[in-house]
Amino acid sequence: MLHRRVHTGLKPGDTLTGSHRWAETKLKRNKNASRRYSGGQSPVSEALLVRNAVVVLAASGLAAACLTSGFPVFTITGETAQGLPEFRPPPTSETSANGTVVSFMEIVEGFGGGLAVIPLMGVLESIAIAKAFASQNDYRVDASQELLAIGLTNIMGSFVSAYPVTGSFGRTAVNSQSGVCTPAGGIMNSAVVMLSLAFLMPAFRYIPKASLAAVIICAVAPMVDYGVVVELWRVRKRDLLPFSLTFLLSFWGVQYGLLGGVLLSGAMLLHLAARPPLKVTDHGVLLVELGSGLSFPASEHLSHVLHSHALLVSPPRSVVLDFLHVSSIDSTVLSELRALLRLFRLRGAELLLSRVQPSVLDVLLAADLPGLRLTDDLSAALQGHMDELSWTEF
Numbered sequence: 001m002l003h004r005r006v007h008t009g010l011k012p013g014d015t016l017t018g019s020h021r022w023a024e025t026k027l028k029r030n031k032n033a034s035r036r037y038s039g040g041q042s043p044v045s046e047a048l049l050v051r052n053a054v055v056v057l058a059a060s061g062l063a064a065a066c067l068t069s070g071f072p073v074f075t076i077t078g079e080t081a082q083g084l085p086e087f088r089p090p091p092t093s094e095t096s097a098n099g100t101v102v103s104f105m106e107i108v109e110g111f112g113g114g115l116a117v118i119p120l121m122g123v124l125e126s127i128a129i130a131k132a133f134a135s136q137n138d139y140r141v142d143a144s145q146e147l148l149a150i151g152l153t154n155i156m157g158s159f160v161s162a163y164p165v166t167g168s169f170g171r172t173a174v175n176s177q178s179g180v181c182t183p184a185g186g187i188m189n190s191a192v193v194m195l196s197l198a199f200l201m202p203a204f205r206y207i208p209k210a211s212l213a214a215v216i217i218c219a220v221a222p223m224v225d226y227g228v229v230v231e232l233w234r235v236r237k238r239d240l241l242p243f244s245l246t247f248l249l250s251f252w253g254v255q256y257g258l259l260g261g262v263l264l265s266g267a268m269l270l271h272l273a274a275r276p277p278l279k280v281t282d283h284g285v286l287l288v289e290l291g292s293g294l295s296f297p298a299s300e301h302l303s304h305v306l307h308s309h310a311l312l313v314s315p316p317r318s319v320v321l322d323f324l325h326v327s328s329i330d331s332t333v334l335s336e337l338r339a340l341l342r343l344f345r346l347r348g349a350e351l352l353l354s355r356v357q358p359s360v361l362d363v364l365l366a367a368d369l370p371g372l373r374l375t376d377d378l379s380a381a382l383q384g385h386m387d388e389l390s391w392t393e394f
Contacts (some may be wrong), residue, residue, distance in 0.1 A: 279291065311343055
């Protein structure tokens, strides 16, 4: 019984058709099909551009012949509603099967967190697909323009009861393999879809699902880059973590893979911001060099380093903070600096800030930190001549 249930939707011809169409499409693939020759495109290239349509038409003809002959050996697409949807404002309520009217607020409550998750997943998937094909075909993606296009498309789609619109990996891959090079391909696709909905739906019922699957698989297969794993291992092994998580979760669902990869990447970025590289060297006074920016996640880490190297030793050590690479600070960092200046003053040690950038200096002066000392003469500060050093106290 279990065996029959697993294979209920699979017919004998599906495997044969899918494998044959896959092999046929693979043999016909030509990476240079979309390139222009000096005298125009060659006839072979023009023929190869329509290989996907040839595969689908041939498979549909075979499936229709078998079905009319009484041998339904293929799983076909089946009947689909014909005609274009009615253009009307999106409804603000709906009526259930038992006649109950569901209000707009009840619809919103029914979606729950999906109202935030669905747009987020759509944006992530669309940008990921766009960047993947941009890197393969050597063009640049404007993320803002993509978001604007998706938003406007979904607004207009709501007037024809459309599904939420996102970038489609399968359709984009098929377009790429078919030689589509400009956004005009979208106009042609839209025209073909509308004509098909209006006139061709009875013929589309004969398209075998296996042939469609073969076309999509062959279009997506060239996008698989096995060398990126070796490159990540060689260049930066840490980047394999979001890569592996995204890959594994994608078997559960592409949206879960993208969300998992984004969350893990965000956590890694937050960890980097909270633990910036700090180099501590002893020049008679301690020099603490900040290797990157200083923001609120890093304030606790900086305080811990200064306490462990300067304040908790006997006798307490004076410290020079090199702010050369710090371009901005926030209120949390200012509060931590205020507390550190007070602790250094209570323990009879000095805390100087050296080579402060103008943008950071403006923030420090506006904060009016008691006992703040600034200097541009780093070499004199490192020689321990605190009394002779030219510094400014606020």
